[in-house]
Amino acid sequence: MSLFEAVAILLAGCAAGTINTVVGSGTLITFPTLLAFGVPPVTANVSNTIGLVPGSLSGAVGYRRELAGQRSRVLRLCSASALGALVGAGLLLKLPPGAFEAIVPVLIVLGCVLVIAGPRISSWIARRHEASGGLPVNGAWWVWPLVAATGVYGGYFGAAQGVLLMAVLGIGIDETLQRLNGAKNVLVAVANGVSGIVFAVVADVDWLVVVIIACGAIAGGQLGAAYGRRLPPTVLRWFIVAVGAIAVAAFLL
Template sequence: MLAGLPFEGWQVGLILLAGVWAGLINTIVGSGTLVTFPVLVTMGVPPVTASMSNAMGLIAGNVTGAWHYRHELKGVERTLLKLVPFSVVGGVIGAALLLRLPEAVFGYAAPVLIVVALLFVIFQPRLQALVRRRKEEQAEAAAAAARTRGETPPRRLDPDRAPQPVSLYALVFLAGVYGGYFVAAQGVLLLGILGVFLFASLQAANAVKVVLVALVNIVAAVSYVLFALDRINWWVVLLIAVSSTVGSWAGAKIGRRLSPVVLRTVIVVLGVVALVNLVSRLL
């Protein structure tokens, strides 16, 4: 065991590698938690502690991603501000559920949530295709409406002027609850919701997603520090924060050259490992 660390040297190396890979994956396809969470659980970290510490460690990468996408938020600023309270309140409720419910409940819920997260990852290409078609339909509808009024069709969607459906706010709230309780794949879930229900381009929807995910994780982290400080493994937070930031930088620089199919395969394999590990504990 390394001095001051609750892990052996090879375990530290594996956690760092998982953090780098998670940061890279989050930059490209999302769901990096399904890389780090299984590794932490396998290393003997209790599931709730692993989930909380991992979420806190990934915040640096979340904030970096939100800053990187700030230019894509042009034209959706007011819409984002309207969505933020729903996402934040959902995150607070999700974090409260994680802190208040017995750890045994998380033990039963985590396998189910991992299955849900894996399904989102597996079907992400189809989800993206659906979102793309939806954006094209919205653009065509806006152009047709403009021509009907005798106006020049807009070159881009204007979500800040268009009324957003009530279902968008309700689903963003539920995604916040999910993210506050269980971090994995909330970005994929949010992108699906925003892509279908938000009247905006796909790039704008992705930028809104990145900001909302960062806010949910920050709110959850503050809740953990205030009400569950003793359940946080700060070594895990440090290792994941450093390695995932490096991974996020690598993803922005070279990660897009890697095959998304390979990345998703890694996510699914490690997610299944976590699933088997958690289910074996229950049995």
């Protein structure tokens, strides 16, 4: 690996760490960068997944104030992310390369639509639960299985995993977007971490790439937390949608 390639991957990792902390889809920066420098697709995917874990943890630390009071909720949902990630990692190792990616654009578009419609859907759900005292603290019953489903996707590829998670959490849990964003960073870190452990044991990992991406992602996680947590809810919502739209375009073009 040349110095130029190392610097480019480091900067890509920093950008990915920043975007992942605020929304998600940082993989759309690092993955194509690795492919451009000749890293085989599967190796690039698994190395990228492991390398971005420290960035997600860095972002979660940056959102620690927003995470206050969410311990039981986050721990419960972490089990869903972990279980889903195990399934997703297994799919990556067993299925043909294009089998799952065919529905990725559809999932991202659905996530964007849900983010836009989130306030209205949340209000409708809240009204439905008023008679029984409102939504449970941990969210509607379907939040756990849908978080597990996003974990499957995250374990397989992961681009725009954050967009999908924010759609699920924003609709199913009565909480502010910024606090849910903090929870999202933890859930993504768990999904990537669990699948990363699987890949480290059974897949071909480029550990130099992992270290370089991790260094950039850690710095990016702090940058994303510093600026992302200041965004007003409406701005954050539309930023999520914009990132999701770019992700769809990247997959289709």
